[in-house]
Amino acid sequence: MKLLIQLFVKTCVETVNLTGMVILVGFLLGMLRNCSLINFQRGLGSGAVMVTGFIGVPVHELSHGIAALLFGHRITAIKLLQKPDANGVMGYVEHSYNQSSIYQQVGNFFIGIAPIFGGIACMIALMHVIIPQTYSNFINILMGNIHLETINKSTVTGMLYSYIGLVKSIFSAENFQNPYFYIFLFISICISSHISLSLADIKGASIGLTAIFFILLILNIFGLSKYIQEINLIKYNMVITSFLVIAVIFSMITFLVSLFFAALKS
Template structure:
């Protein structure tokens, strides 16, 4: 019984924190370098031109999750023109009750929200611009990791071009988590871990644990597929701006 519970705790923490944070680190690192390349080549304002959609989605994701976790939003700007004195591209200023476990835990999700917000937006963009590719992508999420395959279907090149241009803008401006984002996430990390451990303990003594863990596994597969999709776009954009 104890071994089963410890295994379940390791599984839940690995799938809900380990796997997503691996992609969070990769996506943020790659797109941070891309934005630096753009700033070096076109000036700091070039980040607005090449990534304004992503910047707005980035800040809107922070804002939405701050509201979900009951934080008080003092000020926010979805996008702003950077200056020599202030190179901030957007911001969400929020406060919370340090004695409230739910609000403290929310800092983790508020900090990393742009990664999920941009992934979801890119997925929805694919659904409406290249539905054939979207359907093939969704079908691949129903496979196990060891058997996962993706077959590129036929698609409309003009629509694919539209998708790539918009998706590139989202990736460049949205996936770059700032140092403040990571610091904010740290404040809720241990509260989130404690909550997940307690939740796993409860689930482990219920008759629904198998179906719930199966649902968690399927959710993780979806996260992996979508993240790999965005990682590929991010790598291509990084290579393009490295050589232009």
């Protein structure tokens, strides 16, 4: 019994190491999105959600669709944008898969979280084209995090300062003089307004997460966990965090902008 408990705990820790940061940031993005949309609707009216949704929702749904195809799922229906229905749904991707396929089962997790990384990829691509100096600063931060070997107070402090520097780089005087920067800012706000996961996304991702857990459990039962341990989880989580921070930064910017409009209305 003790051995079973140890295997269970070990598997839980490994699952959290692999997916915990994405799940945590996903919930944070969800809270910021909900607050931002409430503020936008309060300040600009109910039509505000369609203004951001015109760009943000197609990016969200296309991310699901691309991930579904990559994991061998069959897309049965897709709607990139519609007026919010009774449940507030502005788009959807319906897909089916072979439940006996482990690969497709695990794929549910990545399909569920795809809008986070799809949105981040779009914002980074825009950054590269429109504000290349800021993009270079982000790449430097990413490369620095890849070489981290341990996590301690000094490394965490260094990361925080680097991300503060990234925010300053985004809102530099040079960028404000660039007319295309405002286009970048608007599109990024639209994307970040719809980057978080819906209840349906979370439900789908949980199916894949369960599959990941049982795969790790089987590996541990058969003593194959050494292959998991060969992955440098610190570097993995630092790289994942570097990308997720982009989503958090722009979701925070979106929230602050929404507060401004809500304050004007009041």
